Structure formats: C-alpha cells, structure tokens
Amino acid sequence: MIKFYRKVRLLGSLITIGFSAGLLANSALADGAVGHGEKIIIAHRGASGYLPEHTIAAKAMAYAMGADYLEQDLVMTKDNRIIVLHDHHLDQVTNVRDVFPNRARKDGKFYVIDFTLAELETLSVIERFEIIDGQQTPVFKDRFPLGKSQFKIHTFEEEIELIQGLNRSTGKDVGIYPEIKSAAFHRQEGKDISLAVLKVLKTYGYTNKSDKVFLQSFEPFELKRIHDELLPQMGMDIKLVQLLWPADHGDWIKQKGSIKEIATFADGIGPKFSMLVDKASVVGNVKASGLATRAHSKGLVVHPYTFRTEKSEIPNYAENYTDLLNIFLFQIGVDGLFTDFTDKTVKFLETARE
C-alpha cells in the first residue's frame, strides 16, 4: 500500500528555471560526507535490525557499530515539537491504543499531530508490528521481541544532542540524515514542518553544504521549496536528497530531463534500490537500469534504500546480503546506502578494502 506521504504530485509540471545543474551538482559531497572510503553507511532508523526503530538505544547502537550517518524520520506534534518517528501515525510502533483508546480519528488511526509531546512521552515504543487476525504480529519475526524492555519516543533535538555528544566523547564525526515526513499532510493540518526542521538544524549548527547533514524528502515540490525559498530565507545551504519511490516517481524518473531537473534543487537521489537494477537481472548477470549513471552524470550522489539481511529482503539476482552489497556498492557504484544492519555493512566494506 502506498503511504499518504508518498501520494504526491510529481514534478513533471514544474518549470525548470534559472539554476545551473552543474553548480549544485559539483558541490555535492564536496566536504563533510567522508565515510568508509567514498561510500557512506546510513543507519536506517538506527540499528533497526536489532532494536526497535528510531529509539535512542537503536541510535546509540548504530553509532557504536560505525555508521557514518544516522537517519531521523521526522513528524510534528500538536504542540509543534518535532519527534523522530517513521509515520505520522503511531499505530504500528507504540502502545497508543492501550494508553489513549479514544483518541483515534475516524479512519481508526492515531495521529501524532493530535497529541502533545508530553502525551507522546507516556507511550512505549515497540518493534514494528501489523495486526493479523486481531494479533500484533512483528513485521520481521526474528528481530527484537514485541513488548520487551522499555523504549520511548524522543525529539529531534534529543537525538542530535546524542549524536553530537557522542561525536565529542569519541572524537568521531558522525552525521545526521533527517527526512521530512508528509510535508503536505502537515500543511493541511496548519503546520510547516520543513521550516520547523530547518530551525532545529540551524540551532545545532547544520547550516552549510560542508556540514554533516543530508536533508531528504519524497516530495519534490517540498524539496524545491526548501531549496528555493526556505534555505535562502534561513541563510542556510545544506545538502538535499530527493527520495524516489517506484509507484510515485518511477515513470517520471525515466523521462528525459528528470535528473537534470532534480539537480537544480538537490544534491543527490535516494531511490528504492530496485530502481537501479534492470528487471531482467539474474544471479551472476546483474544489469544496471542506468539511473545511477544518469544521476552521477549530473553530479548527484546516489544513496539507495533499504538494505536488509532477511532472506525475504534479498532480491532474486543476489545470492545473499554480501552479494547484494557488492552489486550495489561496486557494480552499480552507489555512493552510500541505507541499511538496518550497519555492523554487517561496515564489516563488508572493511573486508572489501583489504
């Protein structure tokens, strides 16, 4: 099912004006994104292969495993705070149904934007689940058990302070990779999440392309607005990444000029990894779709998502997780990737360099 935030109008109707693709493109990754060699490992929702996604524990674990960047998906509360959570509803990763049984909307969902931060902080965060036959069923059955231990929702500021604190205490320079979730939904609800996120970034010193931040969005209109209006207004100029989802962006991205258009407002693309590979690929004969080459030709970095070790997540053209990493990092030639398993990806890159 396509999530609401991905139901965005495509950028095809936008008129490209006034920007030099090359100027932005050449500045992408000029500084501040040095990872494992030239490749960066982005901890997708933290060490989410091992601990409930987007918890402080999962972020600390991913940091310790050697991620170059930690990802934050961001949504807004009723009292205009930004929290780190994948969805703009709470249903699949918290016990909201038990704590606030009467606060669902007519569609049966519990929306973050209907709760204050203080209320959200009373909830427990648990491993992602679906309701099947009336039972909470984990999405990944061999991951952290449902309902064990105690995890909480936290703010964007708290996570930045964790990462910056660890950078100080370890001497490392790990970056942040925030995603603005559902900007159109937030706007309908009267909130400008993009502006609020930029204010936090500026407060914590992420203001220039040389700073260790990539700001991502699935919504091209919103990313262009951030580039054209909000960043200049805030006196900022940070790296932007256009996320791509096959159902919404698949046709558009195949069109001539689409990559050139993205390069007028973004520094990189973040496609679902399947978009980089031809469907005819088989084990031992993987063909690139050409998207990575096209993006690179415009100076855009390519950071696909999401690499997982579970058998169900390994496509039929790869033998295993190691093979999958080899295909994307060294055959397709991506510049980095989002993974639930930072440790295994760090180990792969270290071994590959030996």
Ligand code: G3P
């Ligand atoms: O932002 C990259 C990747 O996280 C996109 O997918 O749905 O996990 O946010 P999603």
Ligand code: CA
């Ligand atoms: Ca994300």
